[in-house]
Amino acid sequence: MAESARGVGWPRDASKGPASGSRTRPVDGPNGLGWPDGSAESEAADALALVTLGSGFAAWADGDGQVPYRLQRALAAVSRETDAGTVESEDQVATPVVPGSAADTPIARAARAAVVARSGGELWPRPRECRVITIANQKGGVGKTTTAVNLAASLAMHGARVLVVDLDPQGNASTALDIEHHAGIASVYEVLVEGQPLASVVKKVAGFQQLYCAPAAIDLAGAEIELVPMVARESRLARALGGYDASSLDYIFIDCPPSLGLLTVNALVAAPEVLIPIQCEYYALEGLEQLLRTVELVRSHLNPVLTVTTIVLTMYDGRTRLASQVADEVREHFGAAVLGSVIPRSVRVSEAPSYGQSVMTYDPGSSGAQAYLEAARELALRDVQSPVG
Ligand SMILES: Nc1ncnc2c1ncn2[C@@H]1O[C@H](COP(=O)(O)OP(=O)(O)OP(=O)(O)O)[C@@H](O)[C@H]1O
Ligand SMILES: [Mg+2]
Structure with a gap:
Protein backbone atom coordinates (compact mmCIF):
# COMPACT_ATOMS: atom_id res chain seq x y z
CA MET A 1 0.00 0.00 0.00
CA ALA A 2 2.50 2.61 1.17
CA GLU A 3 4.74 1.43 -1.61
CA SER A 4 2.39 2.30 -4.42
CA ALA A 5 0.85 5.30 -2.71
CA ARG A 6 4.14 7.09 -3.19
CA GLY A 7 4.31 9.83 -5.75
CA VAL A 8 0.59 10.09 -6.35
CA GLY A 9 -0.60 13.62 -6.23
CA TRP A 10 -0.24 17.04 -4.76
CA PRO A 11 -0.96 18.68 -1.39
CA ARG A 12 -4.28 17.99 0.20
CA ASP A 13 -7.26 19.90 -1.07
CA ALA A 14 -7.35 23.19 0.78
CA SER A 15 -10.71 24.09 -0.65
CA LYS A 16 -12.65 21.85 1.70
CA GLY A 17 -15.48 24.00 2.88
CA PRO A 18 -16.47 24.54 6.47
CA ALA A 19 -18.55 21.89 8.17
CA SER A 20 -22.00 22.17 6.69
CA GLY A 21 -23.51 22.53 10.16
CA SER A 22 -21.68 25.82 10.48
CA ARG A 23 -22.73 27.21 7.15
CA THR A 24 -25.06 30.11 6.81
CA ARG A 25 -28.06 29.10 4.85
CA PRO A 26 -28.80 30.95 1.65
CA VAL A 27 -32.02 32.88 1.23
CA ASP A 28 -34.88 30.73 2.39
CA GLY A 29 -37.88 29.70 0.38
CA PRO A 30 -41.43 29.67 1.73
CA ASN A 31 -40.92 26.32 3.39
CA GLY A 32 -37.67 27.28 4.96
CA LEU A 33 -35.59 25.63 2.28
CA GLY A 34 -33.30 27.94 0.43
CA TRP A 35 -32.84 28.15 -3.29
CA PRO A 36 -30.41 30.05 -5.36
CA ASP A 37 -32.62 32.00 -7.69
CA GLY A 38 -35.95 33.47 -6.65
CA SER A 39 -36.56 35.65 -9.70
CA ALA A 40 -40.00 36.00 -11.28
CA GLU A 41 -38.68 34.31 -14.41
CA SER A 42 -37.49 31.33 -12.51
CA GLU A 43 -40.75 31.08 -10.58
CA ALA A 44 -42.60 31.04 -13.89
CA ALA A 45 -40.25 28.36 -15.12
CA ASP A 46 -40.89 26.43 -11.92
CA ALA A 47 -44.63 26.58 -12.42
CA LEU A 48 -44.26 25.53 -16.04
CA ALA A 49 -42.02 22.71 -15.04
CA LEU A 50 -44.51 21.38 -12.55
CA VAL A 51 -47.37 21.57 -15.04
CA THR A 52 -45.23 19.87 -17.65
CA LEU A 53 -44.19 17.12 -15.32
CA GLY A 54 -47.85 16.48 -14.63
CA SER A 55 -49.40 14.00 -12.30
CA GLY A 56 -46.66 11.56 -11.57
CA PHE A 57 -46.02 12.97 -8.14
CA ALA A 58 -48.22 10.61 -6.20
CA ALA A 59 -45.37 8.31 -5.33
CA TRP A 60 -43.43 11.21 -3.93
CA ALA A 61 -46.17 13.05 -2.14
CA ASP A 62 -46.01 13.08 1.62
CA GLY A 63 -48.84 11.51 3.60
CA ASP A 64 -51.02 14.59 3.07
CA GLY A 65 -50.79 14.26 -0.70
CA GLN A 66 -48.59 17.33 -1.02
CA VAL A 67 -45.60 17.22 -3.31
CA PRO A 68 -42.56 17.91 -1.12
CA TYR A 69 -41.40 21.42 -1.82
CA ARG A 70 -37.78 20.40 -2.22
CA LEU A 71 -38.86 18.00 -4.96
CA GLN A 72 -40.77 20.75 -6.71
CA ARG A 73 -37.65 22.87 -6.64
CA ALA A 74 -35.48 20.04 -7.84
CA LEU A 75 -37.77 19.24 -10.74
CA ALA A 76 -37.97 22.91 -11.63
CA ALA A 77 -34.18 23.07 -11.63
CA VAL A 78 -34.04 20.13 -14.01
CA SER A 79 -36.55 21.82 -16.25
CA ARG A 80 -34.64 25.10 -16.21
CA GLU A 81 -31.41 23.39 -17.12
CA THR A 82 -33.10 21.54 -19.95
CA ASP A 83 -35.13 24.48 -21.26
CA ALA A 84 -32.25 26.84 -21.31
CA GLY A 85 -30.03 24.27 -22.93
CA THR A 86 -27.36 25.43 -20.55
CA VAL A 87 -24.76 23.32 -18.91
CA GLU A 88 -23.72 23.97 -15.34
CA SER A 89 -20.11 24.95 -15.14
CA GLU A 90 -19.10 21.68 -13.48
CA ASP A 91 -20.07 19.90 -16.67
CA GLN A 92 -17.14 21.52 -18.39
CA VAL A 93 -15.10 19.24 -16.19
CA ALA A 94 -14.38 15.91 -17.80
CA THR A 95 -16.03 13.26 -15.70
CA PRO A 96 -15.33 9.55 -15.80
CA VAL A 97 -17.58 7.45 -17.99
CA VAL A 98 -19.94 5.36 -15.93
CA PRO A 99 -19.89 1.86 -17.38
CA GLY A 100 -23.12 1.02 -19.10
CA SER A 101 -24.56 4.52 -18.92
CA ALA A 102 -26.42 5.95 -21.88
CA ALA A 103 -25.44 9.17 -23.64
CA ASP A 104 -24.37 11.58 -20.94
CA THR A 105 -25.73 14.82 -22.26
CA PRO A 106 -27.40 17.35 -19.97
CA ILE A 107 -30.79 16.72 -21.57
CA ALA A 108 -30.46 12.93 -21.33
CA ARG A 109 -29.44 13.27 -17.68
CA ALA A 110 -32.26 15.66 -16.93
CA ALA A 111 -34.77 13.35 -18.59
CA ARG A 112 -33.54 10.36 -16.63
CA ALA A 113 -33.55 12.35 -13.41
CA ALA A 114 -37.07 13.64 -13.99
CA VAL A 115 -38.32 10.10 -14.55
CA VAL A 116 -36.68 8.96 -11.34
CA ALA A 117 -37.98 11.92 -9.39
CA ARG A 118 -41.52 11.46 -10.73
CA SER A 119 -41.96 7.76 -10.22
CA GLY A 120 -39.20 6.80 -7.85
CA GLY A 121 -37.55 5.12 -10.81
CA GLU A 122 -37.16 1.39 -11.23
CA LEU A 123 -37.33 -0.53 -8.01
CA TRP A 124 -33.97 -1.99 -7.16
CA PRO A 125 -33.71 -5.36 -5.45
N1 LIG B 1 -18.11 15.20 -5.33
C1 LIG B 1 -17.91 16.36 -4.72
N2 LIG B 1 -17.73 17.50 -5.43
C2 LIG B 1 -17.54 18.69 -4.81
N3 LIG B 1 -17.51 18.85 -3.50
C3 LIG B 1 -17.69 17.75 -2.74
C4 LIG B 1 -17.89 16.46 -3.29
N4 LIG B 1 -18.04 15.57 -2.29
C5 LIG B 1 -17.92 16.27 -1.16
N5 LIG B 1 -17.72 17.58 -1.42
C6 LIG B 1 -17.53 18.66 -0.45
O1 LIG B 1 -16.30 18.42 0.21
C7 LIG B 1 -16.42 18.69 1.59
C8 LIG B 1 -16.12 17.42 2.38
O2 LIG B 1 -17.10 16.45 2.08
P1 LIG B 1 -17.75 15.59 3.24
O3 LIG B 1 -18.24 16.46 4.35
O4 LIG B 1 -18.72 14.66 2.63
O5 LIG B 1 -16.46 14.80 3.71
P2 LIG B 1 -16.28 14.01 5.06
O6 LIG B 1 -15.29 12.94 4.80
O7 LIG B 1 -17.59 13.58 5.60
O8 LIG B 1 -15.67 15.13 5.98
P3 LIG B 1 -15.38 15.00 7.56
O9 LIG B 1 -14.19 14.13 7.65
O10 LIG B 1 -15.15 16.39 8.02
O11 LIG B 1 -16.59 14.37 8.17
C9 LIG B 1 -17.83 19.20 1.80
O12 LIG B 1 -17.81 20.61 1.75
C10 LIG B 1 -18.60 18.63 0.62
O13 LIG B 1 -19.70 19.43 0.26
MG1 LIG C 1 -18.42 13.92 7.49
Whole structure:
Protein backbone atom coordinates (compact mmCIF):
# COMPACT_ATOMS: atom_id res chain seq x y z
CA MET A 1 0.00 0.00 0.00
CA ALA A 2 2.50 2.61 1.17
CA GLU A 3 4.74 1.43 -1.61
CA SER A 4 2.39 2.30 -4.42
CA ALA A 5 0.85 5.30 -2.71
CA ARG A 6 4.14 7.09 -3.19
CA GLY A 7 4.31 9.83 -5.75
CA VAL A 8 0.59 10.09 -6.35
CA GLY A 9 -0.60 13.62 -6.23
CA TRP A 10 -0.24 17.04 -4.76
CA PRO A 11 -0.96 18.68 -1.39
CA ARG A 12 -4.28 17.99 0.20
CA ASP A 13 -7.26 19.90 -1.07
CA ALA A 14 -7.35 23.19 0.78
CA SER A 15 -10.71 24.09 -0.65
CA LYS A 16 -12.65 21.85 1.70
CA GLY A 17 -15.48 24.00 2.88
CA PRO A 18 -16.47 24.54 6.47
CA ALA A 19 -18.55 21.89 8.17
CA SER A 20 -22.00 22.17 6.69
CA GLY A 21 -23.51 22.53 10.16
CA SER A 22 -21.68 25.82 10.48
CA ARG A 23 -22.73 27.21 7.15
CA THR A 24 -25.06 30.11 6.81
CA ARG A 25 -28.06 29.10 4.85
CA PRO A 26 -28.80 30.95 1.65
CA VAL A 27 -32.02 32.88 1.23
CA ASP A 28 -34.88 30.73 2.39
CA GLY A 29 -37.88 29.70 0.38
CA PRO A 30 -41.43 29.67 1.73
CA ASN A 31 -40.92 26.32 3.39
CA GLY A 32 -37.67 27.28 4.96
CA LEU A 33 -35.59 25.63 2.28
CA GLY A 34 -33.30 27.94 0.43
CA TRP A 35 -32.84 28.15 -3.29
CA PRO A 36 -30.41 30.05 -5.36
CA ASP A 37 -32.62 32.00 -7.69
CA GLY A 38 -35.95 33.47 -6.65
CA SER A 39 -36.56 35.65 -9.70
CA ALA A 40 -40.00 36.00 -11.28
CA GLU A 41 -38.68 34.31 -14.41
CA SER A 42 -37.49 31.33 -12.51
CA GLU A 43 -40.75 31.08 -10.58
CA ALA A 44 -42.60 31.04 -13.89
CA ALA A 45 -40.25 28.36 -15.12
CA ASP A 46 -40.89 26.43 -11.92
CA ALA A 47 -44.63 26.58 -12.42
CA LEU A 48 -44.26 25.53 -16.04
CA ALA A 49 -42.02 22.71 -15.04
CA LEU A 50 -44.51 21.38 -12.55
CA VAL A 51 -47.37 21.57 -15.04
CA THR A 52 -45.23 19.87 -17.65
CA LEU A 53 -44.19 17.12 -15.32
CA GLY A 54 -47.85 16.48 -14.63
CA SER A 55 -49.40 14.00 -12.30
CA GLY A 56 -46.66 11.56 -11.57
CA PHE A 57 -46.02 12.97 -8.14
CA ALA A 58 -48.22 10.61 -6.20
CA ALA A 59 -45.37 8.31 -5.33
CA TRP A 60 -43.43 11.21 -3.93
CA ALA A 61 -46.17 13.05 -2.14
CA ASP A 62 -46.01 13.08 1.62
CA GLY A 63 -48.84 11.51 3.60
CA ASP A 64 -51.02 14.59 3.07
CA GLY A 65 -50.79 14.26 -0.70
CA GLN A 66 -48.59 17.33 -1.02
CA VAL A 67 -45.60 17.22 -3.31
CA PRO A 68 -42.56 17.91 -1.12
CA TYR A 69 -41.40 21.42 -1.82
CA ARG A 70 -37.78 20.40 -2.22
CA LEU A 71 -38.86 18.00 -4.96
CA GLN A 72 -40.77 20.75 -6.71
CA ARG A 73 -37.65 22.87 -6.64
CA ALA A 74 -35.48 20.04 -7.84
CA LEU A 75 -37.77 19.24 -10.74
CA ALA A 76 -37.97 22.91 -11.63
CA ALA A 77 -34.18 23.07 -11.63
CA VAL A 78 -34.04 20.13 -14.01
CA SER A 79 -36.55 21.82 -16.25
CA ARG A 80 -34.64 25.10 -16.21
CA GLU A 81 -31.41 23.39 -17.12
CA THR A 82 -33.10 21.54 -19.95
CA ASP A 83 -35.13 24.48 -21.26
CA ALA A 84 -32.25 26.84 -21.31
CA GLY A 85 -30.03 24.27 -22.93
CA THR A 86 -27.36 25.43 -20.55
CA VAL A 87 -24.76 23.32 -18.91
CA GLU A 88 -23.72 23.97 -15.34
CA SER A 89 -20.11 24.95 -15.14
CA GLU A 90 -19.10 21.68 -13.48
CA ASP A 91 -20.07 19.90 -16.67
CA GLN A 92 -17.14 21.52 -18.39
CA VAL A 93 -15.10 19.24 -16.19
CA ALA A 94 -14.38 15.91 -17.80
CA THR A 95 -16.03 13.26 -15.70
CA PRO A 96 -15.33 9.55 -15.80
CA VAL A 97 -17.58 7.45 -17.99
CA VAL A 98 -19.94 5.36 -15.93
CA PRO A 99 -19.89 1.86 -17.38
CA GLY A 100 -23.12 1.02 -19.10
CA SER A 101 -24.56 4.52 -18.92
CA ALA A 102 -26.42 5.95 -21.88
CA ALA A 103 -25.44 9.17 -23.64
CA ASP A 104 -24.37 11.58 -20.94
CA THR A 105 -25.73 14.82 -22.26
CA PRO A 106 -27.40 17.35 -19.97
CA ILE A 107 -30.79 16.72 -21.57
CA ALA A 108 -30.46 12.93 -21.33
CA ARG A 109 -29.44 13.27 -17.68
CA ALA A 110 -32.26 15.66 -16.93
CA ALA A 111 -34.77 13.35 -18.59
CA ARG A 112 -33.54 10.36 -16.63
CA ALA A 113 -33.55 12.35 -13.41
CA ALA A 114 -37.07 13.64 -13.99
CA VAL A 115 -38.32 10.10 -14.55
CA VAL A 116 -36.68 8.96 -11.34
CA ALA A 117 -37.98 11.92 -9.39
CA ARG A 118 -41.52 11.46 -10.73
CA SER A 119 -41.96 7.76 -10.22
CA GLY A 120 -39.20 6.80 -7.85
CA GLY A 121 -37.55 5.12 -10.81
CA GLU A 122 -37.16 1.39 -11.23
CA LEU A 123 -37.33 -0.53 -8.01
CA TRP A 124 -33.97 -1.99 -7.16
CA PRO A 125 -33.71 -5.36 -5.45
CA ARG A 126 -33.83 -5.10 -1.70
CA PRO A 127 -31.44 -7.11 0.44
CA ARG A 128 -32.79 -10.19 2.18
CA GLU A 129 -31.93 -8.65 5.49
CA CYS A 130 -30.94 -5.15 6.51
CA ARG A 131 -27.41 -4.26 5.36
CA VAL A 132 -25.56 -2.22 7.94
CA ILE A 133 -22.75 -0.25 6.29
CA THR A 134 -20.21 1.85 8.15
CA ILE A 135 -18.75 4.68 6.11
CA ALA A 136 -15.29 5.33 7.47
CA ASN A 137 -12.02 7.03 6.65
CA GLN A 138 -10.09 8.84 9.35
CA LYS A 139 -8.93 11.34 6.78
CA GLY A 140 -11.14 14.44 6.92
CA GLY A 141 -13.13 15.82 4.01
CA VAL A 142 -12.92 12.82 1.70
CA GLY A 143 -16.67 12.61 1.12
CA LYS A 144 -17.86 10.25 3.89
CA THR A 145 -20.93 12.29 4.74
CA THR A 146 -21.70 13.23 1.15
CA THR A 147 -21.50 9.58 0.19
CA ALA A 148 -23.65 8.43 3.13
CA VAL A 149 -26.37 10.98 2.43
CA ASN A 150 -26.49 10.58 -1.34
CA LEU A 151 -26.33 6.79 -1.40
CA ALA A 152 -29.07 6.74 1.22
CA ALA A 153 -31.23 9.18 -0.75
CA SER A 154 -30.67 7.30 -4.02
CA LEU A 155 -31.61 3.96 -2.50
CA ALA A 156 -34.66 5.48 -0.81
CA MET A 157 -35.73 6.90 -4.19
CA HIS A 158 -35.71 3.36 -5.55
CA GLY A 159 -37.89 1.70 -2.99
CA ALA A 160 -35.43 0.93 -0.20
CA ARG A 161 -36.06 1.79 3.42
CA VAL A 162 -32.96 3.52 4.72
CA LEU A 163 -31.65 4.88 8.01
CA VAL A 164 -28.65 7.19 8.27
CA VAL A 165 -26.99 7.15 11.69
CA ASP A 166 -24.99 10.33 12.12
CA LEU A 167 -22.06 9.40 14.33
CA ASP A 168 -20.08 12.58 13.73
CA PRO A 169 -20.35 15.38 16.32
CA GLN A 170 -20.15 17.84 13.40
CA GLY A 171 -23.67 16.66 12.51
CA ASN A 172 -23.10 17.14 8.78
CA ALA A 173 -25.32 14.25 7.71
CA SER A 174 -28.12 15.62 9.90
CA THR A 175 -27.69 19.03 8.27
CA ALA A 176 -27.73 17.59 4.76
CA LEU A 177 -30.95 15.72 5.54
CA ASP A 178 -32.46 18.80 7.19
CA ILE A 179 -32.89 17.12 10.56
CA GLU A 180 -32.74 19.36 13.62
CA HIS A 181 -29.62 18.62 15.64
CA HIS A 182 -28.92 21.53 17.94
CA ALA A 183 -28.12 21.14 21.63
CA GLY A 184 -31.16 19.90 23.50
CA ILE A 185 -32.39 17.64 20.67
CA ALA A 186 -32.23 13.95 21.55
CA SER A 187 -29.49 12.50 19.40
CA VAL A 188 -27.07 9.62 19.06
CA TYR A 189 -25.31 10.93 22.19
CA GLU A 190 -28.27 9.92 24.35
CA VAL A 191 -28.27 6.51 22.68
CA LEU A 192 -24.56 5.83 23.20
CA VAL A 193 -23.95 7.43 26.55
CA GLU A 194 -27.32 7.27 28.30
CA GLY A 195 -28.58 4.04 26.78
CA GLN A 196 -31.76 5.53 25.26
CA PRO A 197 -33.38 3.36 22.58
CA LEU A 198 -32.29 4.28 19.07
CA ALA A 199 -35.95 4.49 17.99
CA SER A 200 -36.44 7.44 20.34
CA VAL A 201 -34.08 9.67 18.35
CA VAL A 202 -34.81 8.53 14.77
CA LYS A 203 -36.56 11.14 12.61
CA LYS A 204 -38.18 10.84 9.20
CA VAL A 205 -36.52 12.83 6.43
CA ALA A 206 -39.04 15.12 4.70
CA GLY A 207 -39.66 14.52 1.02
CA PHE A 208 -38.82 10.82 1.14
CA GLN A 209 -41.24 8.05 1.87
CA GLN A 210 -38.78 5.85 3.69
CA LEU A 211 -35.63 7.71 4.60
CA TYR A 212 -34.77 8.24 8.27
CA CYS A 213 -31.98 9.84 10.24
CA ALA A 214 -30.64 9.46 13.76
CA PRO A 215 -29.09 12.90 14.24
CA ALA A 216 -25.86 13.87 15.95
CA ALA A 217 -25.54 16.97 18.08
CA ILE A 218 -22.35 18.62 19.21
CA ASP A 219 -22.52 16.92 22.63
CA LEU A 220 -21.46 13.75 20.84
CA ALA A 221 -17.96 15.20 20.86
CA GLY A 222 -17.86 14.51 24.59
CA ALA A 223 -18.89 10.90 24.05
CA GLU A 224 -15.38 9.94 22.92
CA ILE A 225 -14.22 10.65 26.49
CA GLU A 226 -17.38 9.74 28.37
CA LEU A 227 -17.43 6.29 26.81
CA VAL A 228 -13.91 5.44 28.01
CA PRO A 229 -14.81 4.16 31.50
CA MET A 230 -18.04 2.52 30.39
CA VAL A 231 -18.66 -1.20 30.24
CA ALA A 232 -18.57 -2.58 26.69
CA ARG A 233 -17.67 0.87 25.46
CA GLU A 234 -16.89 -0.35 21.94
CA SER A 235 -20.22 -2.08 21.43
CA ARG A 236 -22.71 0.51 22.63
CA LEU A 237 -23.89 1.30 19.11
CA ALA A 238 -24.08 -2.40 18.21
CA ARG A 239 -26.26 -2.95 21.24
CA ALA A 240 -28.47 0.01 20.32
CA LEU A 241 -28.87 -1.31 16.77
CA GLY A 242 -29.58 -4.77 18.16
CA GLY A 243 -32.46 -3.31 20.13
CA TYR A 244 -33.83 -1.49 17.09
CA ASP A 245 -36.36 -3.18 14.84
CA ALA A 246 -34.27 -3.30 11.67
CA SER A 247 -36.77 -5.62 9.99
CA SER A 248 -38.48 -2.50 8.71
CA LEU A 249 -35.24 -1.34 7.03
CA ASP A 250 -33.11 -2.40 4.07
CA TYR A 251 -30.00 -0.30 4.73
CA ILE A 252 -28.42 1.45 7.68
CA PHE A 253 -25.53 3.79 6.85
CA ILE A 254 -23.33 4.92 9.72
CA ASP A 255 -21.48 8.15 8.99
CA CYS A 256 -18.22 8.27 10.97
CA PRO A 257 -16.16 11.22 12.18
CA PRO A 258 -12.67 11.78 10.78
CA SER A 259 -10.84 9.81 13.45
CA LEU A 260 -10.26 6.26 14.57
CA GLY A 261 -11.51 6.94 18.09
CA LEU A 262 -14.23 5.19 20.06
CA LEU A 263 -17.04 6.51 17.90
CA THR A 264 -15.57 5.00 14.75
CA VAL A 265 -14.73 1.79 16.61
CA ASN A 266 -18.37 1.62 17.75
CA ALA A 267 -19.43 1.94 14.11
CA LEU A 268 -17.02 -0.81 13.05
CA VAL A 269 -18.31 -3.13 15.76
CA ALA A 270 -21.93 -2.43 14.80
CA ALA A 271 -21.72 -3.27 11.08
CA PRO A 272 -20.71 -6.23 8.96
CA GLU A 273 -19.78 -3.96 6.04
CA VAL A 274 -17.33 -1.08 5.71
CA LEU A 275 -17.48 1.39 2.85
CA ILE A 276 -14.40 3.57 2.39
CA PRO A 277 -14.66 6.74 0.32
CA ILE A 278 -11.31 7.68 -1.20
CA GLN A 279 -10.73 11.15 -2.53
CA CYS A 280 -8.90 11.21 -5.87
CA GLU A 281 -6.25 13.57 -4.51
CA TYR A 282 -2.75 13.63 -3.14
CA TYR A 283 -2.17 11.44 -0.07
CA ALA A 284 -5.38 9.61 -0.90
CA LEU A 285 -3.90 6.26 -0.04
CA GLU A 286 -1.88 7.38 2.95
CA GLY A 287 -3.58 6.50 6.19
CA LEU A 288 -5.57 3.74 4.51
CA GLU A 289 -3.17 1.21 5.92
CA GLN A 290 -3.96 2.44 9.41
CA LEU A 291 -7.68 2.24 8.70
CA LEU A 292 -7.35 -1.31 7.36
CA ARG A 293 -5.29 -2.27 10.41
CA THR A 294 -8.05 -0.94 12.66
CA VAL A 295 -10.62 -2.90 10.67
CA GLU A 296 -8.46 -6.01 11.10
CA LEU A 297 -8.13 -5.43 14.86
CA VAL A 298 -11.85 -4.95 15.29
CA ARG A 299 -12.50 -8.05 13.20
CA SER A 300 -10.17 -10.21 15.23
CA HIS A 301 -11.33 -9.03 18.64
CA LEU A 302 -14.83 -7.65 18.43
CA ASN A 303 -16.64 -8.27 15.15
CA PRO A 304 -15.56 -11.38 13.22
CA VAL A 305 -17.79 -10.66 10.22
CA LEU A 306 -16.45 -7.17 9.58
CA THR A 307 -15.41 -6.76 5.94
CA VAL A 308 -14.46 -3.87 3.69
CA THR A 309 -16.97 -4.51 0.93
CA THR A 310 -17.03 -1.23 -0.95
CA ILE A 311 -14.67 1.52 -2.02
CA VAL A 312 -16.03 4.71 -3.59
CA LEU A 313 -13.77 7.08 -5.50
CA THR A 314 -14.83 10.65 -4.77
CA MET A 315 -14.15 14.18 -6.04
CA TYR A 316 -12.67 12.93 -9.29
CA ASP A 317 -11.46 15.73 -11.52
CA GLY A 318 -10.97 14.32 -14.98
CA ARG A 319 -8.86 17.31 -16.03
CA THR A 320 -6.00 16.08 -13.91
CA ARG A 321 -3.76 13.14 -14.60
CA LEU A 322 -3.40 12.75 -10.86
CA ALA A 323 -7.06 11.82 -10.40
CA SER A 324 -6.85 8.97 -12.87
CA GLN A 325 -3.54 7.84 -11.35
CA VAL A 326 -5.13 7.67 -7.92
CA ALA A 327 -8.15 5.85 -9.34
CA ASP A 328 -5.87 3.31 -11.06
CA GLU A 329 -3.85 2.79 -7.87
CA VAL A 330 -6.99 2.20 -5.85
CA ARG A 331 -8.42 -0.24 -8.40
CA GLU A 332 -5.13 -2.10 -8.49
CA HIS A 333 -5.16 -2.56 -4.72
CA PHE A 334 -8.81 -3.10 -3.99
CA GLY A 335 -10.03 -4.71 -7.20
CA ALA A 336 -13.69 -5.60 -7.32
CA ALA A 337 -14.51 -3.77 -4.11
CA VAL A 338 -14.15 -0.45 -5.97
CA LEU A 339 -17.42 0.72 -7.46
CA GLY A 340 -17.31 1.31 -11.22
CA SER A 341 -19.10 4.61 -10.79
CA VAL A 342 -16.70 7.40 -9.84
CA ILE A 343 -18.04 10.54 -8.16
CA PRO A 344 -16.89 13.67 -9.99
CA ARG A 345 -15.97 16.89 -8.26
CA SER A 346 -19.21 18.78 -8.65
CA VAL A 347 -20.35 22.22 -7.58
CA ARG A 348 -23.90 20.95 -7.14
CA VAL A 349 -22.78 18.24 -4.73
CA SER A 350 -21.06 20.79 -2.52
CA GLU A 351 -23.98 23.25 -2.67
CA ALA A 352 -26.71 20.78 -1.74
CA PRO A 353 -26.07 20.49 2.04
CA SER A 354 -26.42 24.21 2.60
CA TYR A 355 -29.99 23.85 1.31
CA GLY A 356 -30.62 20.97 3.71
CA GLN A 357 -30.74 18.55 0.81
CA SER A 358 -28.97 15.69 -0.86
CA VAL A 359 -27.85 16.43 -4.39
CA MET A 360 -30.37 13.79 -5.47
CA THR A 361 -33.18 16.26 -4.73
CA TYR A 362 -31.26 19.52 -5.06
CA ASP A 363 -30.26 18.90 -8.67
CA PRO A 364 -31.04 15.37 -9.81
CA GLY A 365 -29.83 16.09 -13.34
CA SER A 366 -26.34 17.12 -12.29
CA SER A 367 -23.32 14.96 -12.94
CA GLY A 368 -22.76 14.42 -9.20
CA ALA A 369 -26.32 13.22 -8.65
CA GLN A 370 -26.11 10.86 -11.61
CA ALA A 371 -22.85 9.41 -10.37
CA TYR A 372 -24.24 8.81 -6.88
CA LEU A 373 -27.35 7.27 -8.39
CA GLU A 374 -25.20 4.89 -10.41
CA ALA A 375 -23.03 4.11 -7.37
CA ALA A 376 -26.12 3.33 -5.28
CA ARG A 377 -27.46 1.11 -8.05
CA GLU A 378 -24.21 -0.82 -8.08
CA LEU A 379 -24.31 -1.14 -4.32
CA ALA A 380 -27.84 -2.53 -4.49
CA LEU A 381 -27.13 -4.90 -7.37
CA ARG A 382 -23.61 -6.00 -6.80
CA ASP A 383 -22.50 -9.28 -5.47
CA VAL A 384 -20.74 -8.70 -2.17
CA GLN A 385 -18.46 -11.68 -2.60
CA SER A 386 -15.20 -9.90 -3.39
CA PRO A 387 -14.30 -8.30 -0.11
CA VAL A 388 -10.98 -6.84 0.90
CA GLY A 389 -9.49 -5.65 4.13
N1 LIG B 1 -18.11 15.20 -5.33
C1 LIG B 1 -17.91 16.36 -4.72
N2 LIG B 1 -17.73 17.50 -5.43
C2 LIG B 1 -17.54 18.69 -4.81
N3 LIG B 1 -17.51 18.85 -3.50
C3 LIG B 1 -17.69 17.75 -2.74
C4 LIG B 1 -17.89 16.46 -3.29
N4 LIG B 1 -18.04 15.57 -2.29
C5 LIG B 1 -17.92 16.27 -1.16
N5 LIG B 1 -17.72 17.58 -1.42
C6 LIG B 1 -17.53 18.66 -0.45
O1 LIG B 1 -16.30 18.42 0.21
C7 LIG B 1 -16.42 18.69 1.59
C8 LIG B 1 -16.12 17.42 2.38
O2 LIG B 1 -17.10 16.45 2.08
P1 LIG B 1 -17.75 15.59 3.24
O3 LIG B 1 -18.24 16.46 4.35
O4 LIG B 1 -18.72 14.66 2.63
O5 LIG B 1 -16.46 14.80 3.71
P2 LIG B 1 -16.28 14.01 5.06
O6 LIG B 1 -15.29 12.94 4.80
O7 LIG B 1 -17.59 13.58 5.60
O8 LIG B 1 -15.67 15.13 5.98
P3 LIG B 1 -15.38 15.00 7.56
O9 LIG B 1 -14.19 14.13 7.65
O10 LIG B 1 -15.15 16.39 8.02
O11 LIG B 1 -16.59 14.37 8.17
C9 LIG B 1 -17.83 19.20 1.80
O12 LIG B 1 -17.81 20.61 1.75
C10 LIG B 1 -18.60 18.63 0.62
O13 LIG B 1 -19.70 19.43 0.26
MG1 LIG C 1 -18.42 13.92 7.49
